[in-house]
Amino acid sequence: MTTVLGQRLLRREDAEILTGEAKYVDDLAIPGALWLALVRSPVARARVRSIDTSAALASPGVVAVYTGEDLMGEWAAPLPVAMTTTPDQKVPAHYPLTSGTVNYVGDPVAVVVANSRQEALDALAGVVVDYDELPAVVDLEDSLSDRVVIHEDLGTNASYTWPLQPNEAAVDAAFASAAHTVKERFIQQRLIPSAMEPRGAVAVPAPFGGTYTLYTSTQIPHILRVLLALTLGISETKIRVVAPAVGGGFGAKLNIYPEEVLCLALARKLKRPVRWTETRSENTQASIHGRGQVQDIELAADENGKVTAVRVKLIGDMGAYFRLLTPAIPILGGFLYHGVYDIPNYSFSCTSVFTNLNPTDAYRGAGRPEASYAIERCMDSLAAKMGKDPADIRRINFIPPFENGHPTAAGLSFDSGNYEPALDKALEIVGYEGLRKEQQQRRESGSTRHLGIGLSSYMEICGLAPSRIMAALGAVAGGWESATVRVLPTGKIEVVTGTTPHGQAHETCWAMIVAEKLGCSPDDVEVLHSDTAVSPHGLDTYGSRSLAVGGTAIALGCDKIIAKAKAIAAHQMEVAEGDLEFANGAFSVKGTPEKAMPLAGVAFAAFQAHNLPDGMEPNLTAETSYDPPNFTFPFGTHVCVVEVDEETGRVELVNYVAVDDCGNQVNPMIVEGQVHGGIVQGLAQALFEEAAYDEDGNLLTSTLADYLVPSAAEMPTFVLDHTVTPSPSNPLGAKGVGEAGTIAAAQAAINAIVDALRPLGVNDVRMPASPQRVWAAIQAAKGA
């Protein structure tokens, strides 16, 4: 058997990127295309008294200007929401352009269509909108009070309250009898996903046949095709969606955006190609934000530090409207507030509210970083309260090792877990005991440069998702994935996948899976994806699902290929199927290895179809749609070491060790790359990034000069290792790793900062822990 899996195969995707040949949406040359530019609200909440488009229409190169009212006839349905959290969930009406009101800075009110990008942008100033400003709601508790109701027809700002409270009496009893309790409030600030490629779209009508191709910077061409058909009333058969090279997503391209719908609607209306490319400041204002939660969390523990109950109440910031998955995000985390710990009593409730801010939605981790942050911060609080080492409190509470299912208090079943070895390994690599000694020495010497060590034994839910569980959660669609494997007459292999890579190296890795299964070279395998004309079925890439679900679909497709090929080989070789075995890409007679037929030979025979078993269809092709029986639950322990300057509040990252367990790895090089990038996004939340609004709802961080995406200069080199606990949920034993770093890192950093400063009386620092915030926390503690 060849062993391709587990090798650090270099990426086949690299060459065309490194030579500048890869084409992202804005790189596509589309002759005759019209350009869109959107007029966006400069105020957070207003009635629109009037819109005067006359000056814009007179501007050079302008073809048309449309307001929301002008285009109402184009929509067959409002912009969709794919999640009904509760039967009484309140959903505000939302169309690609607003009419009558605006509800956040960036809300699109009109669209200019011109012959060039620059002419469209130049004409924006010629659209004069008269706004009657109204009070805006930017604070979550203020929103909850309904002092101002944003969507008057809904009657309240609260969209839904979603409880996961299996046994409140038991939780109450656990708190009543607790020896120790911890109660914390954490603020999950809004984040801007900031993929380096801003979004873009171009809709191209075919010269005949009434069909359209939409090239768009998306993670979800397949889902988008369905949603566009429903939103625009165009037959799904007439829409082809292509995601060309996509420059990062992180959840922000897991949506149906007004601009995509507008490009297609206006291509239909004007019978010309229509395109739009986002500017960065449009991206920060009006592509989705992530996070945005107020978390109240309490733990109850017995005299030994064993946690007996966790109770969580969230307020989720939905923003002004729902985008595709907005209401689902806090709930995804709702199953994880017990972390990797054996906590028998569980209570979670989330009330989600509207604000006059940009809508939130999925950002790397989506609900799970928030949950992991809250429980891991609390475990440190409990350890401090009891005078225990943070590592010890975790050991006391870990769920014991299990290989095949562990029912959780929140009602899921973890697949497999072995948490302590990852902690042990991380502590050993970082030199934990030595660091604690050094920390103590510094404290005794009166140093103002405090050493802090932060642990994060994180847990996540990946492999989205078992369709029946998705249905139970109120999701419109399930979470299967499809694959087609074709062994061509020449023996080369085409694999069609429904996953949609945008940096994750699916072409390299899916070829490795096929090579492993079919005994060929990865170079013989072509991976086709991201174009609904090539790959008609798929549910795309998000939620660390692509390998566990899409990769499994490919592996199962290969099994079907082998089964069919075996029947053909047996027929051609005139032996019984049971006498054949498949290894190294060939069928051979057991015990007589010289009597063999390679898979390529079988493929040619299947193509010739001269001599196949009676009733067998020609060609060596297999299609699969795979619906996973369960989620996967990767885990690990990250350790962050910081030095905090008491006098300036500056935090220096001294070391960062990550030990992750994502089950079996296909390509460790790719796994490590995902972890590196994920860690930096988590550290960015902890230390640098915040989508900050003023009290009137103006975004203060609307450029990359103000929104502090870290550079190489702010980041350390990381030390990575792993443990391997295969998942029983899929035949690859894979768990997924796309979000792990982000889910683990923020609390590792904040735990480290608080660990450094605890002797000064600091118990929390709000994210992002800027020098100013850290310094203020120190001063507040000293003054207290």
Added chain:
Amino acid sequence: MMRPFRRLMGVVPVRVSMTVNGSTQEHDVEPRLLLVFYLREVLGLTGTKIGCDTTSCGACTVLLDGESVKSCTIFAVQADGAAITTIEGLAGADGEFHKMQQAFHENHGLQCGYCTAGMVMAAVSLLEENQNLTEADVREGLEGNLCRCTGYHNIVKAVLAAAGSGR
């Protein structure tokens, strides 16, 4: 009356000529046209990317007379007479990767690829300036180039590898 106004608005074209990836280019461009749009939209060299509107991200980094510049920060007319190298002009005539391209490939220094052209060009310039790069030099030297995928770990590794490769 009309003409000076049009000139002020920057819509009266100006002749520019420059060498781009070794070939001479000459075009009439609006004075307000940024170099990055000249490269991408006039010359069709779309390997150079646009990631922001504040000169923060570095996706548009190219070499101007051998030094890295952010091509969204200068007008095409300011590059008149200069020699520009973009990512498309980095590999050898025979298609062989520049050692920086090779190092990014071998060290998995790219994921989505959107920052890559700018990152590679900035790294080429950095290495040109300093043959004895340390990790700290690389991290500081690439401060003006943002990447959202790699966490910089493998980018730094790649640049150090290219610096040490001696090719």
